[in-house]
Amino acid sequence: MNFEILEHPADIGFRARGATVPELFANCAHALVSIILDCRDVRPTERFGVCADGSDYESLLVNFLNEVLYFVDGRRIALGRFDIGRLDENGIECVAWGEPRNLERHPPKLVVKAVTYHQLSVRRDDQGWVADVYVDI
Amino acid sequence: MTAIEPIRIDRWRWRIPRDESARMRTDVVVYASTELMEQIRKDQSLVQAVNVATLPGIVGPSLAMPDIHQGYGFPIGGVAATDVEYGVVSPGGVGFDINCGVRLVRTALTEAEVRPRLNDLVQQIFRDVPCGTGGEGRVRLAKGDLDHVLREGARWMVNNGYGHQRDAEFAEAGGALPALPDKVSQRAKDRGASQLGTLGSGNHFLEVQYVEQLHDAEAAAAMQLEAGQVVVLIHSGSRGLGHQVCTDYVALMNKVMGKYDISLPDRQLACAPARSPEGQDYLGAMAAGANFAWANRQGVMHFLRGAFQRVFGRDGRLQLIYDVCHNIAKRESYEVEGVKRDVLVHRKGATRAFPPGHREIPADYAEIGQPVFIPGSMGTASWVLVGRQKAMQETFGSVCHGAGRLLSRSAVRKGRDARVEQKKFEDRGILVRSETRDGILEELPEAYKDVDEVIEVVHNAGLAAKVARLRPMGVIKG
Numbered sequence: 001m002n003f004e005i006l007e008h009p010a011d012i013g014f015r016a017r018g019a020t021v022p023e024l025f026a027n028c029a030h031a032l033v034s035i036i037l038d039c040r041d042v043r044p045t046e047r048f049g050v051c052a053d054g055s056d057y058e059s060l061l062v063n064f065l066n067e068v069l070y071f072v073d074g075r076r077i078a079l080g081r082f083d084i085g086r087l088d089e090n091g092i093e094c095v096a097w098g099e100p101r102n103l104e105r106h107p108p109k110l111v112v113k114a115v116t117y118h119q120l121s122v123r124r125d126d127q128g129w130v131a132d133v134y135v136d137i
Numbered sequence: 138m139t140a141i142e143p144i145r146i147d148r149w150r151w152r153i154p155r156d157e158s159a160r161m162r163t164d165v166v167v168y169a170s171t172e173l174m175e176q177i178r179k180d181q182s183l184v185q186a187v188n189v190a191t192l193p194g195i196v197g198p199s200l201a202m203p204d205i206h207q208g209y210g211f212p213i214g215g216v217a218a219t220d221v222e223y224g225v226v227s228p229g230g231v232g233f234d235i236n237c238g239v240r241l242v243r244t245a246l247t248e249a250e251v252r253p254r255l256n257d258l259v260q261q262i263f264r265d266v267p268c269g270t271g272g273e274g275r276v277r278l279a280k281g282d283l284d285h286v287l288r289e290g291a292r293w294m295v296n297n298g299y300g301h302q303r304d305a306e307f308a309e310a311g312g313a314l315p316a317l318p319d320k321v322s323q324r325a326k327d328r329g330a331s332q333l334g335t336l337g338s339g340n341h342f343l344e345v346q347y348v349e350q351l352h353d354a355e356a357a358a359a360m361q362l363e364a365g366q367v368v369v370l371i372h373s374g375s376r377g378l379g380h381q382v383c384t385d386y387v388a389l390m391n392k393v394m395g396k397y398d399i400s401l402p403d404r405q406l407a408c409a410p411a412r413s414p415e416g417q418d419y420l421g422a423m424a425a426g427a428n429f430a431w432a433n434r435q436g437v438m439h440f441l442r443g444a445f446q447r448v449f450g451r452d453g454r455l456q457l458i459y460d461v462c463h464n465i466a467k468r469e470s471y472e473v474e475g476v477k478r479d480v481l482v483h484r485k486g487a488t489r490a491f492p493p494g495h496r497e498i499p500a501d502y503a504e505i506g507q508p509v510f511i512p513g514s515m516g517t518a519s520w521v522l523v524g525r526q527k528a529m530q531e532t533f534g535s536v537c538h539g540a541g542r543l544l545s546r547s548a549v550r551k552g553r554d555a556r557v558e559q560k561k562f563e564d565r566g567i568l569v570r571s572e573t574r575d576g577i578l579e580e581l582p583e584a585y586k587d588v589d590e591v592i593e594v595v596h597n598a599g600l601a602a603k604v605a606r607l608r609p610m611g612v613i614k615g
Contacts, residue, residue, distance in 0.1 A: 007545040008207070059391060059404075066384050073377050074328035108270045109573065111338040111615065113233040113380040117387075117404035118209040136209060136233045136380075137339050 003031035013134035022084035042080030044097030065115040149598040182212040194224020203594040204541030210405030213486035227408035230483030236430035237374030238462035245454040248347040259611040268615035269335025276334040287318035290428030294435040308460035317421025329378020334436025338615030345611035352603035375430035459508040463538035490524030513588030527599035540588040549584040
């Protein structure tokens, strides 16, 4: 998957890439889930609507990832696939696929409290779209 | 603003003067020794303390404790008071883990009595107190119960079989603040309901410790602490419920800041006027989150009692010494420049430290001051302190909350093996059980500042006084 882990004195972050904005958002969602649990063996047996709004790509990304976090931490769902539908700076509609979390097949790694605005950045470079995101653990 | 250059006030205090070009409304005051200041300057925490100084309605300086380190928006180890009438409330100034805090429990056992059965005890606690990283807690709530927990906090747990009446009386605020559970989203309730009575992960832990050294015999006697006595320190918070409350209100306040003509250097500082509907809703929801945290620590203590009973055939007469929170916003009154002011004290990684005679401390501690517990890094040492009058004059009744982080998680993991580190602890007489292997590595003492040095600063600055130093014997973490 297209992301790398970033350093923070107390917590953890990631840098994700995508050729397009929807691909970037999907890769960010994958990065977040992979910080929380081992997601190499997630079966896409159930679908969930994950929607969020925002006022720009940054706030949209934070709100979207916090919604993903709600499903993984609150509803105890391991999510493994993100099909992004409509996406503009004000809103995102996504169908996420996964299954109930299973301690054996999805060993937990870290409990993420929240996705933050700390040093958040969504930008375009010569290879496509890049996002830096830090989460509180 | 150019590079931040703190100016020394005295041996323990530094000032960053107000700079209008950085939109600061007040100074920053940092409590630190020369050595700690060198470490503090290595991350972004001073920039964050400067950003806090831009909050509308801030009263007195933006304060930084000696354990300050980089957080999100606010630095961790920061204190900011805002005027209740014309100031703001900032969910980021409380943090995602609303009412993360520490409770210290005394036992009737000595180190010599516990040491031979330490392995059994640590294993039993690990079985009985859920960490909750992978699953659910053991407190089952019927429909409608959660709202009662959010309103009644520790008292609900006590009234429903999870503790003794005395437990709730010995928590800050009696273990419950006036709350508005209907201002907590269903999403937050979903995240929290199954996690009640769980320790959590990250830097949360439970430690079996013994009193190594007494520094104040009178205060120790009031807390019924003796040298060699075994105590248990519980460090946990409001779990997913509190995290979601903060997330919800940071999002809401980012939306409404424009309406109130507020613009800030960091979106994570998102805030609204304390008197606005959004501010009031947040304070009601935050209080509900805080109550959930008190109930949570009460649940953990209840399961701990069971573990002691199973191992020692009696419950070791576990009694709560006190329970303090270090992530909260509280309405309190202070004299500022000769005028009485009602303020909202945001304590983000800072502990309340009220002096002797304050009406909000239990009668048992009226003459010694409020007990303050400062957990060190895993497996080093923790401290018991009592609040002092100077904290009321200088820091809105606040002191530090821990050792303060120094290294990132990956930096401390690099080149280290969990089994080797576990063995090193064992060689020092400390048993460590962690739900995840990374949990041990990421919280190694090397990742933190020296807690004794942090305590030296607050003690010598007169904010709190040393009572006892505690040494760990067994560590349970997520």
